Amino acid sequence: MALVTELELPAFDHTDASMRGESFHRAMSEVRRKGWLAQSPYGYMTLDREAGEFFLRTRAAIFPGMKIAEIFDVGEGPLFEQMRHNILQVNGPDHSRLRGLVNPALSPRAVERYRPAMRSFLEALLAQAVSAARAGVERNDRGQVSCEFVEAFAKPYPSQVIAEVMGAPLEDAPRLHHWSNWIQRQFDALSMAGEREQIEQAVEEFYVYAEELVRDRRQSPADDLISKLIAAADPAHPPDRLSDVECINLVFNVLVGGVDTSQSQLAHAVRLLAERPEQWAMLVEDPKLAGQAVEEALRYEPITPFTARILTEEVVFRDVTFPEGTVVLVCAFTGNRDLGEEGVAEEGADSFDITVDRGRARALTFGAGVHYCLGANLARAELQEGLEFLARNLRALELDGEPVFEGVSGIYGLAELPIRFSLQEPTT
Numbered sequence: 001m002a003l004v005t006e007l008e009l010p011a012f013d014h015t016d017a018s019m020r021g022e023s024f025h026r027a028m029s030e031v032r033r034k035g036w037l038a039q040s041p042y043g044y045m046t047l048d049r050e051a052g053e054f055f056l057r058t059r060a061a062i063f064p065g066m067k068i069a070e071i072f073d074v075g076e077g078p079l080f081e082q083m084r085h086n087i088l089q090v091n092g093p094d095h096s097r098l099r100g101l102v103n104p105a106l107s108p109r110a111v112e113r114y115r116p117a118m119r120s121f122l123e124a125l126l127a128q129a130v131s132a133a134r135a136g137v138e139r140n141d142r143g144q145v146s147c148e149f150v151e152a153f154a155k156p157y158p159s160q161v162i163a164e165v166m167g168a169p170l171e172d173a174p175r176l177h178h179w180s181n182w183i184q185r186q187f188d189a190l191s192m193a194g195e196r197e198q199i200e201q202a203v204e205e206f207y208v209y210a211e212e213l214v215r216d217r218r219q220s221p222a223d224d225l226i227s228k229l230i231a232a233a234d235p236a237h238p239p240d241r242l243s244d245v246e247c248i249n250l251v252f253n254v255l256v257g258g259v260d261t262s263q264s265q266l267a268h269a270v271r272l273l274a275e276r277p278e279q280w281a282m283l284v285e286d287p288k289l290a291g292q293a294v295e296e297a298l299r300y301e302p303i304t305p306f307t308a309r310i311l312t313e314e315v316v317f318r319d320v321t322f323p324e325g326t327v328v329l330v331c332a333f334t335g336n337r338d339l340g341e342e343g344v345a346e347e348g349a350d351s352f353d354i355t356v357d358r359g360r361a362r363a364l365t366f367g368a369g370v371h372y373c374l375g376a377n378l379a380r381a382e383l384q385e386g387l388e389f390l391a392r393n394l395r396a397l398e399l400d401g402e403p404v405f406e407g408v409s410g411i412y413g414l415a416e417l418p419i420r421f422s423l424q425e426p427t428t
Helices: 021-033 049-057 065-071 078-085 092-106 108-135 149-154 156-166 170-187 189-194 196-219 225-231 244-258 260-274 277-285 287-300 376-393
Strands: 037-040 043-046 145-148 237-241 306-311 315-317 320-322 327-331 394-399 414-416 418-423
Touching (some): 049 306, 049 315, 092 244, 108 145, 149 156, 149 260, 196 225, 225 244, 244 260, 260 394, 260 414, 277 394, 376 394
Antiparallel strands (some): 306 327, 315 320
């Protein structure tokens, strides 16, 4: 039995701003070859799937929201309250009660009702992108349309979907995106160190907005998530309903977890397909492959490459003792590549292939255990509709310049994704 503090471990700094794109891939592959555990700036990092699942599932580990607050001296104000009430920070019976109340509104069956709206949003965004391209320099000599995918599709689409889900006016989608983008940065150490004021402001502004929405829905219920949350009751205690504070913070969680994340995952999925013409051609030939393409993008390029936990008691795993208070980062990037038994990499796990069904439950991208992503079903539906729509309407998808990668410390997204494409000829 060895103390983790006594081990000689390879080091990996996920806060290093140079860790993005292929440099990140190479560095992660190198550190993974050295074992299943690495040293990180704030603790330790698991590198295989089995270890990742263990630390995500154990009841002896919780989300370190209050540790983050302590590190960055967040002791009061809206950001502190949001951190304290975040469902990731709620554990035990209270967590089970809240999940039980919100899960029906975001079940696989429940999110199906939003698919027509998703298609409508995508149709409008494509029309806008084509119109803007034709009004500018426009098409190349092959008749292709150029656009910057993040700005044209990946950025507006998820915020429009969240507005629909919440029952917010569609014209508020840009504001929802702005707030989500900034609030999500509380999970990025670099942003907390240098952009704290903007994060605080976004939290405060969204709280005011959400309070007004909840107040309005209590007076005038509608067919939306907020109304469903207000009406929800604990089956074990029917009189118990969500308080305004609980309802507002669940809406907060849905916003923060469902905009920047879906934007980033969709952008990476399209990048991966644009870089692999043969894969894109297969999706165009059979758009129903969109479901597998989504799962492969979630596995291959997870936009939450690191998920933090802090131990509430001493834990022993693989004959290594982790003391109480140890921070563990679960690396989904390397864990998702260990698809075989006991962390043994399955053949082809380092390749991106939308024709391979690798097993939906294997990837760590949405987490695991009791804190499995609240909006995973909605995210999957958004991504499936996005890729299927693009496959039915675009052909000859290619990169039109170099993608601009963001850092991996928080949400791992793309700042820019220039693409070009031809429109599918309408069928009669």
